[in-house]
Amino acid sequence: xxxxxxxxxxxxxxxxxxxxxxxxxxxxxxxxxxxxxxxxxxxxxxxxxxxxxxxxxxxxxxxxxxxxxxxxxxxxxxxxxxxxxxxxxxxxxxxxxxxxxxxxxxxxxxxxxxxxxxxxxxxxxxxxxxxxxxxxxxxxxxxxxxxxxxxxxxxxxxxxxxxxxxxxxxxxxxxxxxxxxxxxxxxxxxxxxxxxxxxxxxxxxxxxxxxxxxxxxxxxxxxxxxxxxxxxxxxxxxxxxxxxxxxxxxxxxxxxxxxxxxxxxxxxxxxxxxxxxxxxxxxxxxxxxxxxxxxxxxxxxxxxxxxxxxxxxxxxxxxxxxxxxx
Numbered sequence: 001x002x003x004x005x006x007x008x009x010x011x012x013x014x015x016x017x018x019x020x021x022x023x024x025x026x027x028x029x030x031x032x033x034x035x036x037x038x039x040x041x042x043x044x045x046x047x048x049x050x051x052x053x054x055x056x057x058x059x060x061x062x063x064x065x066x067x068x069x070x071x072x073x074x075x076x077x078x079x080x081x082x083x084x085x086x087x088x089x090x091x092x093x094x095x096x097x098x099x100x101x102x103x104x105x106x107x108x109x110x111x112x113x114x115x116x117x118x119x120x121x122x123x124x125x126x127x128x129x130x131x132x133x134x135x136x137x138x139x140x141x142x143x144x145x146x147x148x149x150x151x152x153x154x155x156x157x158x159x160x161x162x163x164x165x166x167x168x169x170x171x172x173x174x175x176x177x178x179x180x181x182x183x184x185x186x187x188x189x190x191x192x193x194x195x196x197x198x199x200x201x202x203x204x205x206x207x208x209x210x211x212x213x214x215x216x217x218x219x220x221x222x223x224x225x226x227x228x229x230x231x232x233x234x235x236x237x238x239x240x241x242x243x244x245x246x247x248x249x250x251x252x253x254x255x256x257x258x259x260x261x262x263x264x265x266x267x268x269x270x271x272x273x274x275x276x277x278x279x280x281x282x283x284x285x286x287x288x289x290x291x292x293x294x295x296x297x298x299x300x301x302x303x304x305x306x307x308x309x310x311x312x313x314x315x316x317x318x319x320x321x322x323x324x325x326x
Contacts, residue, residue: 025263037076054275087264099310167203174245
């Protein structure tokens, strides 16, 4: 009986330890670099810096963020794929870099599946359909305008293959607008031209649209997830507004180069999960309308399954739209 009690007590103590402490076999001895395939200041970069700060305390080593922007995230993602699989490089990516890019580019310098070891699906960014000022005030009104002006709508995007391009593509297919998708060199210019009335609408991440909506420089028409956003409580979901096919959110994930041993992978995955459980981090994410992935949905297996679904989804959509890989 005493042995059994001792075993139970020991097991209980082990379960009470942080996840990283339970992931035995590897401990970081130097900084772990977190590579972001986009420029500083964007949503992915902001998430990376908040996550890196928490992970540094958990791992006991600095986690510097390295921005490697360019080519719609391809350059930075390629760099992660070519890093040594030793546990000292983590790369962030999202639905564009790891599921949609194969549909836009003939010869990616990385394979979104074979070149990486998935670590964690850590956050989801809702998107918002927004219009230029003095245009339309609701999604039904926009659809009525489209019906009377087929082929004349312009939709600003941050460039071919960007998440705003994916949102615009999905919107165009759902409404059969025959819209012109206008590519810009980044989200900033795309938002600016929509605010200035150069383009009609934009579908972009909520974190970038909310400040403009609150300031009156953009008119939010619908959010692209099943629930309304606390930051925009009066803005309906696309489904509520009669367009359920406009269902898209930007998932964000962490990867390591392929070939990373199990010991390192388990420690890094556990560190990310432990960081996401931090209430302060969750609160900062919530301020930006970024949703932390629930614990049962953030592991490597869930991420693998998501990518397996997403790649054919975007391939089908781009083929139907007549988009050919460049």
